[in-house]
Amino acid sequence: MVDTSVILSGIKLDNPVIPASGTFGYGKEFAELYDINILGSFSFKGTTKEPRFGNPQPRIAECYSGMINSVGLQNPGVDAVSAKELKELATFFRKPVIANISGFSVEEFVDCAKIMDKEEQVGIIEVNVSCPNVHNGGMSFGVFPESAAEVTKAVKSAVNKPVYIKLSPNVTDITQIAKACEESGADGISLINTLLGMRIDINRRKPVIANKLGGFSGPAIFPVAVGMVYRVAKTVNIPIMGMGGVSRAEDVIEMMMAGAAAVQVGAANLVDPYACKNIIESLPGVMERLGIEKVSDIIGIVE
Amino acid sequence: MEEKFVVLENRKLAKDIFEMKLSGNTKALKAPGQFINIKLEGFFLRRPISVCDWDEKSITIVYKVVGEGTRFMSELEKGAQLNILSGLGNGFDVKKCGGSPVLVGGGVGIPPMYGLAKVLVNAGKKPQVVMGFNSAEDVFYEKEFKALGIEPVIMTVDGSFGKKGLVTDGMKGLSCDYVCACGPEPMLKAVSELACDGQFSFEARMACGFGACMGCSCETKYGYKRICKDGPVLFKEEIKW
Incomplete structure (x- = not known):
């Protein structure tokens, strides 16, 4: 029997497979299909202080081996998440969950984090400083080491739970931003968020997406993600949740060899609602084939 | 929800309009107006297509070729296997439709109205149907509605088939207490202005x-x-x- 468990900031996960924020809602659509307690954990829909409707339609564009989304952090607001979504979640998911939060000011990040810090089921707070789909928020904090550090420090001093900062790939040097987060007390780093991208309808001569640009995800970005995880892993000494185009158990292994302590699965959930289930079920077989007894042994094994 | 289906038939009905019959497990379908989401080899996103008709073992969809994905679909041959998420969406609430609702479909919005008409007829209701097309070359499913015992009002924008005008012209003279409609959004809005009450897909x-x-x-x-x-x-x- 191979050992698929990993430990993330003191939290033991049965396996390293975690649905990524924005692709798994608050869990209920998937819980209708299979018992989601098989997951390592999951990162719920990006939550902000105030409710947000998000961006105008259309919000989705297809790409070769991927997609662009411009949802724009649609969510019911942190109070509703606390009062309704997490109460419901507790009825069908019994593991610690990752609270993905975002904000438009340092204060909003802190307010949101404080509320999530009080939630018993929240194991890790994942701070999204990298959403490409909202103006003057999210990503603007994640593109400079100074502002990423400022958010990290403010959130860390306000909460007790482990704090992971989710970084954008749309920067000059992601390792410097990761380093700034580590020095400001981050317990871990999540990367990568989506790549800024665009599709144009050549018949209409107009962008496919109403907001023109959006976040590109899917298997096409996997090599970019592996490269960034590898570089960040060689720079910081805190755990990394690696994500970007992961769609099969082999990708999980590759991402971990690059340096990820756990792996998030995003766009794959949207084209196959059973993607995470399939990855989890095939992981032990892939490990056996590769001669891996403990999956945690391969974290960052590539020099 | 995820099922394997096999193409039984895939034929052209009108300009860019195809009808595909698929065999597989249909138990996820509960109401007319629901849709299926089809995985196509070489395309990242699935293609959501409304269900036109179904029984215990098969689903019929009628779709329009609007891009590369639907073009690929139109070239699938009998025996092709497809991974499909079935039974998606809410569908029409048949109980709220009353005894003689007006069903309005525009172009590729017509297929779900066929499924709804069939369910209503089987429940002893007397739906009236208004179908809208651009031109004679776009017309499909007249015969199928007639086989349900319904005489559809067919409208074409250029008057080359049926009556000349929009579906809203075709609704005049009908009692539109309750209307169910599917079609382009401007059509839905115009139809809703003539309807006392109804459901819109x-x-x-x-x-x-x-x-x-x-x-x-x-x-x-x-x-x-x-x-x-x-x-x-x-x-x-x-x-x-």
Whole structure:
């Protein structure tokens, strides 16, 4: 029997497979299909202080081996998440969950984090400083080491739970931003968020997406993600949740060899609602084939 | 929800319009107006297509070639296997339709109205049907509605088939106490203005099709709804045009 468990900031996960924020809602659509307690954990829909409707339609564009989304952090607001979504979640998911939060000011990040810090089921707070789909928020904090550090420090001093900062790939040097987060007390780093991208309808001569640009995800970005995880892993000494185009158990292994302590699965959930289930079920077989007894042994094994 | 289907038949009905019959497990389908989401080899996102008709073992869809994905679909041959998410969306609430609703379909919005008409007829109701097309070359399913015992009012924009005009012209003279409609959004809006009450099926660009990604959310009078999960059918009273 191979050992698929990993430990993330003191939290033991049965396996390293975690649905990524924005692709798994608050869990209920998937819980209708299979018992989601098989997951390592999951990162719920990006939550902000105030409710947000998000961006105008259309919000989705297809790409070769991927997609662009411009949802724009649609969510019911942190109070509703606390009062309704997490109460419901507790009825069908019994593991610690990752609270993905975002904000438009340092204060909003802190307010949101404080509320999530009080939630018993929240194991890790994942701070999204990298959403490409909202103006003057999210990503603007994640593109400079100074502002990423400022958010990290403010959130860390306000909460007790482990704090992971989710970084954008749309920067000059992601390792410097990761380093700034580590020095400001981050317990871990999540990367990568989506790549800024665009599709144009050549018949209409107009962008496919109403907001023109959006976040590109899917298997096409996997090599970019592996490269960034590898570089960040060689720079910081805190755990990394690696994500970007992961769609099969082999990708999980590759991402971990690059340096990820756990792996998030995003766009794959949207084209196959059973993607995470399939990855989890095939992981032990892939490990056996590769001669891996403990999956945690391969974290960052590539020099 | 995820099932393997096999193409039984895939034939051209009208200009760019194809009818595909698929065999497989259909038990996820509960109401007319629901849709299926089809995985196509070489395409990342699935293609959401409304169900036209179904029985215990097969599904019929009628779709329009509008891009590369639907072009690929139109070239599939008998025996091709497809991975399909079935039984998606809410569908029409047949109980609320009354005894003689007017069913209005525009172009590729007609197929779900056929499924609805069939369910209503089987329940002893007397639906009236108005179908709208651009031109004679676009017309399909006249015979199929007639086989249900319904004499559809057929409208074409250029008058080359049926009567000249829009579906709203075809609705004049009918008692539109309750209307169910599917078609382009401007058509739905115009139809709703002639209807006392009714249900309207919307189209949206979507990624997942089962409520996870929020790609297809729209605002209603009672907060946001996901076209794929809370729709595609919305009640007149909740729609914000």
